Amino acid sequence: MDVKEYIASGILELYVAGALSPEENLEVQHHAIEYPEIKKEIEAIERAILELTEAASPKMPQNGFAKIKAEINDVIPFTPESSSSKGTPWGSYMGWAASVLLAVGLFWMYTENSKLKSDIELTNQEKQSLKDVLSDTQEEITTKETLLQEIRDRNVDVVALGGQTVSPSSYAKAYWNKEEKKVIIDAQGLPEPPDGFTYQVWSLKLDPLTPTSLGLLDDFASQDTKLFILENANESEAFGITLEPKGGSETPTLEQLYTLGAVGS
Amino acid sequence: MNLDNLIQQFQKKDTVAFETLYNMYAENICGAINVIVKNSERSQEICQDVFVKIWEKSNQYDASKGRFFTWILNIARNAAIDEVRSKTHKNQKKNLPVDSLVGIFENGEDLNSKMDTIGLQSLLKGLKEKCILLIDMLYFKGYTQKEAAKELNTPIGTIKTRIRSCISNIRKNMA
Numbered sequence: 001m002d003v004k005e006y007i008a009s010g011i012l013e014l015y016v017a018g019a020l021s022p023e024e025n026l027e028v029q030h031h032a033i034e035y036p037e038i039k040k041e042i043e044a045i046e047r048a049i050l051e052l053t054e055a056a057s058p059k060m061p062q063n064g065f066a067k068i069k070a071e072i073n074d075v076i077p078f079t080p081e082s083s084s085s086k087g088t089p090w091g092s093y094m095g096w097a098a099s100v101l102l103a104v105g106l107f108w109m110y111t112e113n114s115k116l117k118s119d120i121e122l123t124n125q126e127k128q129s130l131k132d133v134l135s136d137t138q139e140e141i142t143t144k145e146t147l148l149q150e151i152r153d154r155n156v157d158v159v160a161l162g163g164q165t166v167s168p169s170s171y172a173k174a175y176w177n178k179e180e181k182k183v184i185i186d187a188q189g190l191p192e193p194p195d196g197f198t199y200q201v202w203s204l205k206l207d208p209l210t211p212t213s214l215g216l217l218d219d220f221a222s223q224d225t226k227l228f229i230l231e232n233a234n235e236s237e238a239f240g241i242t243l244e245p246k247g248g249s250e251t252p253t254l255e256q257l258y259t260l261g262a263v264g265s
Numbered sequence: 266m267n268l269d270n271l272i273q274q275f276q277k278k279d280t281v282a283f284e285t286l287y288n289m290y291a292e293n294i295c296g297a298i299n300v301i302v303k304n305s306e307r308s309q310e311i312c313q314d315v316f317v318k319i320w321e322k323s324n325q326y327d328a329s330k331g332r333f334f335t336w337i338l339n340i341a342r343n344a345a346i347d348e349v350r351s352k353t354h355k356n357q358k359k360n361l362p363v364d365s366l367v368g369i370f371e372n373g374e375d376l377n378s379k380m381d382t383i384g385l386q387s388l389l390k391g392l393k394e395k396c397i398l399l400i401d402m403l404y405f406k407g408y409t410q411k412e413a414a415k416e417l418n419t420p421i422g423t424i425k426t427r428i429r430s431c432i433s434n435i436r437k438n439m440a
Contacts, residue, residue, distance in 0.1 A: 044436065049334075052435060056381075058379050059379050060309070
């Protein structure tokens, strides 16, 4: 090979520029090893380019490499080989464990709070129903006190009504306030009327026998006190209670006379 | 220590070897970037990034494919061209100016680059514009011989002999 001709071809200038094809590049590489003259020439061309580029330099700062070194050293710890975290990464585990504990704790507190809220609601409901019971009871007491007051009134005549043929064991009492034209029937001693029937209270005049209806003892079963207040403006001489078909009758059915009592007897 | 050993040490991630190589080539690499970017501050920043990249890519260098300087010069001009492209793209210009070195030679320094314009002009003294344009394309813009031949509408053989004559001219100016 003619080395001088090869050098004169300009291929080495292109080699330094990196402008050759890979095949030509390899060829120059081989010749450079084989012929020291070629290698020297390549180095001389490179020096010219070094000179040219150096003249274009923006004037480098003195500590230029320090910055690069800092940057490449920053990068090194992230490569797997130099990773310092060998063995168990306890710090990381602790972190995860702590966050799991926190999450569990928060969830527990949330459910506890919900429970307490529903407990409070339940207690409030209970309180309300107790209040209702209390007011019902107070109302009942007031009613009973009123009744008691009325029965104890000085103007009240007490009439005992005794059991008759139909039901000898029955009894009742009539508390008659002539001033207020009211009669309170205590029907505790009467049996519960059968379905479709009701007790009817009568004011009686004896001579001649004249019955006047005072009213029906409706809602007998649901009336706990078995005390019934009825109007009575009559000059009654006796009171009687008969069992009548539902709705009552015009005249008493005497065969079904349960109790009877005369006033002042 | 000769260059080959230095490069071997560098490829074994020896920072001392890398620092030696940096001191050898930093001005040249940054200069090559500056020819294209024409801004000293920006060129220095890009240059620093380029050396970090060289360190990261150290195992990719293969002596059978060319000179070490050629390898790092290629990384540098790619980075510089990327910088200018991203800017020209914003300016809606399609192509890079092909005359950066010619402009520097003819018009003298533009103030941003802080180049040694006098040194540059003395190196390029007596070179024809064709020459400076070809040097710019092959060494600073990274054209391959094929690309340069196509761009200049000239046979590859002529490209070779012309660049030979141009570089010889610079070498004479150096002496």
